[in-house]
Amino acid sequence: MRIHTFMNLRVLLITLFSIFLAQMANAQSPRKNDVIVKRDSSQIQALITQMTYEKINYRDLGTPDSVKTYIYLDQVAKVLLKNGKTINVRDSIQPGKMPPDSVGQYADLNNLPTDPFEKSIVMANSDQLRDKYEYHHNKSVDGKTGAIVFTSIAVATLISGVIVTAVGDDPDDKKFGGALAIAGPAFGVVFGSLSFNKYRVHRKKAEKVKTELEKRGQPLTTFKIGPRFDPLNKSGHLTLRMTF
Numbered sequence: 001m002r003i004h005t006f007m008n009l010r011v012l013l014i015t016l017f018s019i020f021l022a023q024m025a026n027a028q029s030p031r032k033n034d035v036i037v038k039r040d041s042s043q044i045q046a047l048i049t050q051m052t053y054e055k056i057n058y059r060d061l062g063t064p065d066s067v068k069t070y071i072y073l074d075q076v077a078k079v080l081l082k083n084g085k086t087i088n089v090r091d092s093i094q095p096g097k098m099p100p101d102s103v104g105q106y107a108d109l110n111n112l113p114t115d116p117f118e119k120s121i122v123m124a125n126s127d128q129l130r131d132k133y134e135y136h137h138n139k140s141v142d143g144k145t146g147a148i149v150f151t152s153i154a155v156a157t158l159i160s161g162v163i164v165t166a167v168g169d170d171p172d173d174k175k176f177g178g179a180l181a182i183a184g185p186a187f188g189v190v191f192g193s194l195s196f197n198k199y200r201v202h203r204k205k206a207e208k209v210k211t212e213l214e215k216r217g218q219p220l221t222t223f224k225i226g227p228r229f230d231p232l233n234k235s236g237h238l239t240l241r242m243t244f
Contacts, residue, residue, distance in 0.1 A: 035079070036058065036079055036080075038077060039075055039076065041077070044062065055071060057069075058070070104123045106122060106216055107123050126218040133220065136209065143199030146195030157185060160177075165177030
């Protein structure tokens with residue numbers, strides 16, 4: 001009886017150990033494909049081509065003849081790689097952030113503008129548009145400042161030349177005053193006109209960029225600060241972006 005009980009216990013232990021080994025082998029065995037588990041618990045059977053701290057590029061194997069697409073990590077809970085590795089990203093990425101749009105996302109590729117600048121606007125993503133707006137806005141401010149400065153020089157030299165010519169007793173003073181009254185305004189008008197044209201051109205471009213952002217419903221001013229995490233390299237860093 002004791003031998004029979006010992007044999008049954010031995011068989012039970014071997015069976016349990018075999019089940020345990022089978023489960024471990026199954027857990028470590030490679031999967032047929034990658035699986036992206038979203039925050040709403042839905043899954044995407046995928047072939048992941050690239051994964052960064054911001055998004056995952058993949059092909060959706062659940063869709064016939066699928067093209068390459070992507071998903072931002074703030075929508076992902078975890079990734080089950082086909083090599084058996086599991087990457088948890090739920091706690092690494094803050095939900096609810098506004099992901100940057102992609103290049104050409106808003107463009108009508110069959111009806112692109114012929115003007116190179118307007119084409120660059122519709123093909124740019126919103127972060128690039130903010131950079132463009134900042135550049136052209138600053139250039140327009142420089143042009144406006146230059147126009148004011150050179151116009152002031154023109155007025156000041158004209159008045160100074162007239163005063164010197166009127167009150168000067170020496171013929172050289174009168175010549176100098178006359179030359180100042182002519183050359184100064186000429187200099188100021190030429191460079192003031194160039195500066196004003198610079199202001200006008202860049203302001204027009206800045207307004208076009210602003211209009212495109214408004215059409216997309218994107219803010220012109222952004223302030224972003226927050227942690228970033230690279231799940232593959234297991235590294236993090238703090239990013240700060242300010243755009244006006």
